[in-house]
Amino acid sequence: MKSVRLRDSLAFRKKTSVFFRYFGMAVLGIFFLFPIVFLLVSSLKPEELVAREMSSIMAFIPRQVSLQNYFDVFHEMPFLRFMMNSIIIVGSIVSLGIIVNSMAAYAFSRLRWRGRDAILTVILASMIIPFESISIPLLLEVNRFGWIDTYFVQIIVFIAIPLYIFLFYQFFLNIPKDIETAARIDGAGNFTIFFRIVLPISKPVIATVAILSFIQQWGNFLWPLMVTRGFEVRPLPVAMQTFFGMQPRIWGDIMAFASMITIPVLILFLLFQKWFIKSVASSGIKG
Amino acid sequence: MVLRKSTLMSQARYEAYSAWLFAAPALILLSLFLIGPFFMSLGLAFTDLRLISPLPTEFIGFRNFVRLFSDTVFFKSIGNNFKFVLIVVPVQTTLALLLAIMVDKTRRFSNVFRMIYFMPVVVPMIVVSVIWYFMYNPSIGLINKGLSFISFGVLGKSLWLEGEKTALPAIMILSTWQGVGFQMVIYLAGLQDIPQSLYEAATVDGSSPWHTFWYITLPQLRNTTIFIVISTTILAFQLFTQVKVMTNGGPNDATSTTVLYIYNQGFKNLKVGYASAVSVVFILIVLVISLVQRKYLKSNREVG
Numbered sequence: 114m115k116s117v118r119l120r121d122s123l124a125f126r127k128k129t130s131v132f133f134r135y136f137g138m139a140v141l142g143i144f145f146l147f148p149i150v151f152l153l154v155s156s157l158k159p160e161e162l163v164a165r166e167m168s169s170i171m172a173f174i175p176r177q178v179s180l181q182n183y184f185d186v187f188h189e190m191p192f193l194r195f196m197m198n199s200i201i202i203v204g205s206i207v208s209l210g211i212i213v214n215s216m217a218a219y220a221f222s223r224l225r226w227r228g229r230d231a232i233l234t235v236i237l238a239s240m241i242i243p244f245e246s247i248s249i250p251l252l253l254e255v256n257r258f259g260w261i262d263t264y265f266v267q268i269i270v271f272i273a274i275p276l277y278i279f280l281f282y283q284f285f286l287n288i289p290k291d292i293e294t295a296a297r298i299d300g301a302g303n304f305t306i307f308f309r310i311v312l313p314i315s316k317p318v319i320a321t322v323a324i325l326s327f328i329q330q331w332g333n334f335l336w337p338l339m340v341t342r343g344f345e346v347r348p349l350p351v352a353m354q355t356f357f358g359m360q361p362r363i364w365g366d367i368m369a370f371a372s373m374i375t376i377p378v379l380i381l382f383l384l385f386q387k388w389f390i391k392s393v394a395s396s397g398i399k400g
Numbered sequence: 401m402v403l404r405k406s407t408l409m410s411q412a413r414y415e416a417y418s419a420w421l422f423a424a425p426a427l428i429l430l431s432l433f434l435i436g437p438f439f440m441s442l443g444l445a446f447t448d449l450r451l452i453s454p455l456p457t458e459f460i461g462f463r464n465f466v467r468l469f470s471d472t473v474f475f476k477s478i479g480n481n482f483k484f485v486l487i488v489v490p491v492q493t494t495l496a497l498l499l500a501i502m503v504d505k506t507r508r509f510s511n512v513f514r515m516i517y518f519m520p521v522v523v524p525m526i527v528v529s530v531i532w533y534f535m536y537n538p539s540i541g542l543i544n545k546g547l548s549f550i551s552f553g554v555l556g557k558s559l560w561l562e563g564e565k566t567a568l569p570a571i572m573i574l575s576t577w578q579g580v581g582f583q584m585v586i587y588l589a590g591l592q593d594i595p596q597s598l599y600e601a602a603t604v605d606g607s608s609p610w611h612t613f614w615y616i617t618l619p620q621l622r623n624t625t626i627f628i629v630i631s632t633t634i635l636a637f638q639l640f641t642q643v644k645v646m647t648n649g650g651p652n653d654a655t656s657t658t659v660l661y662i663y664n665q666g667f668k669n670l671k672v673g674y675a676s677a678v679s680v681v682f683i684l685i686v687l688v689i690s691l692v693q694r695k696y697l698k699s700n701r702e703v704g
Contacts (some may be wrong), residue, residue: 134502134505134506135506137502138502138503138506138513141499141502141517142513142516142517144577145516145517145519145520145577145581146516146519148520148528148531148532148535148577149519149520149523149531151531151535151542152527152531155534164540167534167535167537167540167541167542168540168541168542168544168545169545172542213425213426213429214426216422216423216425216426217422217423217425217426217427219422220418220419220420220422220423221423224415224416224418224419224422225412225415225416225419226415226416226419226420227416229419232423232427235435236430239430239434239435239438241634241686241687241690242434242438242683242686243634243637243638243682243683243686245638245640245659245662245682246438246441246662246679246682246683246686247434247437247438247440247441247679248662248663248666249441249444249662249666249667249672249675249676249679250437250438250440250441250444250672250676250679251433251437252666252667253440253444253449253451253672254432254433254436254437254440256451269429269433270429270433272425272429273425273426273427273429273430273433273434275430275434278426302418303414303415303418303419303422304418307422328521328522331524332524332525332526332527332641334525334526334640334641334644335640335641335659335663338644339663339667349524350524350526350641353526353527353530354526354644354645357530357533357645364534367530368530368534371526371527371530371531374524374526374527375523375524375527378522378523378524379519379522379523381522382519382522383515386511386515389518389522390514390518390585393518393521393582393585393586394585394586394588394589395589396586
């Protein structure tokens with residue numbers, strides 16, 4: 114009898130501790146979710162309700178759903194232009210970045226040439242230079258080149274990234290050599306081997322670099338703020354800041370604008386959740 | 401034999417030749433837009449270069465650095481970064497570990513929780529700044545009203561972004577909110593790398609959960625923790641978007657940061673030389689942090 118009661122109380126204790134853990138996790142979940150819900154719900158409210166309801170539980174409940182704020186954003190500014198600018202810039206950086214960084218990594222990991230190790234050391238060392246610390250001389254440089262206010266200047270500086278070269282490099286080192294040897298005997302050159310054999314089996318690392326680069330670039334702010342003047346080539350984050358800075362602030366419209374920057378990323382995240390998490394996890398393996 | 405040797409030679413030459421072709425785009429871009437500007441900032445820091453100025457640029461030695469010493473805004477900015485590091489790094493690292501352990505222990509819905517905690521990471525910082533700006537509004541913002549509600553009116557009177565004492569903590573809270581999911585995922589990967597046999601041995605020995613955490617989990621996560629602490633520290637020194645959008649460094653420079661100061665001096669005031677001097681100090685700090693990281697990782701390898 115005694116032992117049964119003991120077992121019961123142990124099971125009970127375990128159950129309560131599981132309950133408290135779930136409870137704690139749910140509370141934390143609310144903490145991480147509520148600002149996003151607040152954003153999306155506010156964007157759907159009529160302007161006069163956004164501020165009035167934002168301090169109560171009603172901030173999370175859309176009583177009257179309207180897309181008026183979204184129409185206003187399209188009406189008041191060339192929103193589609195900003196969206197297109199962001200897509201062009203981020204799309205170019207991600208795709209060119211994959212090619213350029215993986216090609217360099219291939220030369221460092223699979224080919225023998227003089228100077229390879231020394232150059233690799235320099236690239237790895239340059240990983241720690243924060244972009245912010247070189248932004249002013251870089252601005253001076255591109256200004257001399259006459260590149261201000263172009264797509265080009267927003268793309269070209271972010272293509273080659275030491276961290277991404279390193280991620281590709283690590284992945285390529287682990288590819289068995291036989292795969293290449295067989296192709297080489299068949300007379301394939303390095304370019305064929307790289308594009309036809311190595312890249313197709315490197316999908317995991319390509320996804321990692323694409324996702325990390327996408328998250329980074331979609332919200333990129335400092336550099337486009339410095340190199341864009343008019344709205345022609347301005348990406349979403351800088352346009353958002355300009356709109357946010359205008360007085361008086363139309364809160365509903367600002368929320369709609371902010372939602373439209375966020376929703377595409379959220380959709381991608383929900384669709385490719387596993388890949389997003391894997392990418393971040395593998396970016397941490399270092400040293 | 402001769403023939404063979406020459407084909408071998410030409411094969412090596414072919415390999416080197418194609419290697420340079422493969423590496424060339426990245427090497428050119430990196431030297432033009434990373435390594436070049438890095439050395440430029442080192443050089444410019446010793447000049448009085450201004451972007452638009454009729455006077456010729458002159459070499460002025462250490463004068464920029466001497467001026468930095470009596471520049472209170474510079475010290476305030478860099479001090480804010482250090483305050484940020486001292487508070488956010490421990491808090492965020494602990495929270496990330498806590499979240500990772502909870503997600504790791506959970507059987508059901510662990511993917512859902514992991515997704516929710518990670519979600520803010522994909523929200524662009526500009527959007528995060530805007531949302532929290534509204535929520536921090538002292539009179540009608542959600543945060544003050546919510547705090548007042550749960551504390552029966554005791555809390556919820558803070559000025560947040562408008563108060564000199566509360567503005568930086570307010571920025572810290574939203575930065576942690578946005579960033580902690582990233583570290584959680586890295587911790588989760590670290591947790592999954594710990595050999596299960598260690599836990600089994602601990603259970604056999606009758607080790608308490610707290611004991612297991614302290615003597616097995618934590619030491620096994622040592623490298624992960626060092627990586628997270630260092631990368632969060634460097635990120636804390638890069639702080640810019642939030643403060644630019646929400647407070648523009650105010651009130652009274654209470655939220656100014658090193659990067660905001662570089663931006664204001666170099667881009668707004670066009671004092672390129674002076675901004676470069678600040679950049680050099682910035683680079684030196686990041687360099688020291690990275691060297692410390694390398695040292696700790698190495699010493700760990702020798703032990704393990």
